Amino acid sequence: MIVSNDLYLFKGLNEMLIALTEYAKTQNKSGDTLRRMAERGLLKTAQKIGRNWVVDSEEAYPVKKRDTKRTISVISMFSGCGGLDLGFLGDFDFLGKHYDRTDFEIIWANELNPAACETYRANIGDHIIEGDINDLMNSMPEYADVIIGGFPCQDISINGKMLGIKGRRSSLYTAIVEAVRRIQPKVFVAENVGSLLLKQNEVSLNKILEDFNSLGYNIQQEQELLYLASDYGVPQTRERVFIVGTRKDMPKFMPPKPVSGPPITAKEAIGDLETLDTNKEFSHIWSLANVSGEQGNRRLIADRPGYTIRAECHGNIQFHYALPRRISMREAARIQSFPDNFRFPSKLRETERQIGNAVPPVLAWHVAKAVESLIEGKSL
Numbered sequence: 001m002i003v004s005n006d007l008y009l010f011k012g013l014n015e016m017l018i019a020l021t022e023y024a025k026t027q028n029k030s031g032d033t034l035r036r037m038a039e040r041g042l043l044k045t046a047q048k049i050g051r052n053w054v055v056d057s058e059e060a061y062p063v064k065k066r067d068t069k070r071t072i073s074v075i076s077m078f079s080g081c082g083g084l085d086l087g088f089l090g091d092f093d094f095l096g097k098h099y100d101r102t103d104f105e106i107i108w109a110n111e112l113n114p115a116a117c118e119t120y121r122a123n124i125g126d127h128i129i130e131g132d133i134n135d136l137m138n139s140m141p142e143y144a145d146v147i148i149g150g151f152p153c154q155d156i157s158i159n160g161k162m163l164g165i166k167g168r169r170s171s172l173y174t175a176i177v178e179a180v181r182r183i184q185p186k187v188f189v190a191e192n193v194g195s196l197l198l199k200q201n202e203v204s205l206n207k208i209l210e211d212f213n214s215l216g217y218n219i220q221q222e223q224e225l226l227y228l229a230s231d232y233g234v235p236q237t238r239e240r241v242f243i244v245g246t247r248k249d250m251p252k253f254m255p256p257k258p259v260s261g262p263p264i265t266a267k268e269a270i271g272d273l274e275t276l277d278t279n280k281e282f283s284h285i286w287s288l289a290n291v292s293g294e295q296g297n298r299r300l301i302a303d304r305p306g307y308t309i310r311a312e313c314h315g316n317i318q319f320h321y322a323l324p325r326r327i328s329m330r331e332a333a334r335i336q337s338f339p340d341n342f343r344f345p346s347k348l349r350e351t352e353r354q355i356g357n358a359v360p361p362v363l364a365w366h367v368a369k370a371v372e373s374l375i376e377g378k379s380l
Helices: 020-026 031-039 083-089 114-123 133-139 170-183 199-213 266-273 329-335 348-357 361-376
Strands: 008-011 016-019 047-049 052-056 072-077 092-094 097-099 104-111 128-130 146-150 187-193 226-228 239-246
Touching (some): 020 031, 020 052, 031 052, 031 097, 072 083, 072 361, 083 104, 083 146, 092 361, 097 361, 104 114, 104 133, 114 348, 170 199, 187 361, 199 239, 239 361, 266 329
Parallel strands (some): 072 104, 072 146, 146 187
Antiparallel strands (some): 047 052, 226 239
16 A cells, blocks of 8 residues: 555456545545545445545546436527526536436527537536627527626626616616527526616616516516625625526516525635646636726725626736735636536636626526526425
8 A cells, every 4th residue: 555645546356546626636626526426436446544535546527317308498598608507407516515407408598609608518518609699699599598697787887887777788788688589588687886876877777677677577676686606605795696587477576585604715715735836728818917996906805705897897806815916817717616527628818707797606606596496386
């Protein structure tokens, strides 16, 4: 038997047992996921030696057979790199917690940005269609149970030009309105920035709600629209608006309850990456931009959730709480609650944009579970 600090090798007649953490790396899975599988007996050769799990290096990773297929069809609009869609699909790990698979199946998705489509295909699936939504409305399926979409927010964001829905990009919410009008899904979910609820956006908000209400769907009260990501297991003080509409023959939507316990801090989210060298494949690379203005001079606070990850910060992403550099793209993805096996094939600036534009998958998962419970008649 050969023992080292991070790897256990056991040589037998026809096997070589390695540390479970090493096996996890070869399968591109988290160590916590593999540990749970070992504890449940899903890894045939796994055994515990002292305090450590080991497994045969040649064991094939078990492919879990589904007893039933996904049963709730979804159309995804303005899909970006797939944060909202990943949350609706579930079956991912984040900071040692597993977010269960849902019953949603995304049957059609659309995004304009080619690089975001590449990321989506690498992580979610090949069903995404690249192009302008206005040119693709007629290619949508005739029916889906749910329509989801985070319509562009740059004209509404406090970091944008504050043009409201008169802006070219934020007026695209009307594409979701049109899709709902045509398809008549059981539920729709339209996501946008928290600043949509600000006084200066009151006219825009009222128009958006008026247009969605005109479809004959039940919409939540205004005080039920706002979600603080850190209340739902996301290590970030990000505020988002979710407008959820339910068809008249469906029950009223009940927003998910915040998770119990204190919010996840920046150090809890990214502390294990402090000693990791740059790694392009893992997106552990960072901007070298100098200090510039408020956003360019902001530094994370170790014992608090991270600040909102922006899309259009032009390299001026916040500084690390302890290191003399800005946070890496992987650290930004962690703060947005993306799992570590979610890959970003683009270069730094485009990856920064995709992460900043995304809906945090963990927050999206909580909303998705509430929608799933509504459709299936379950209680959370």
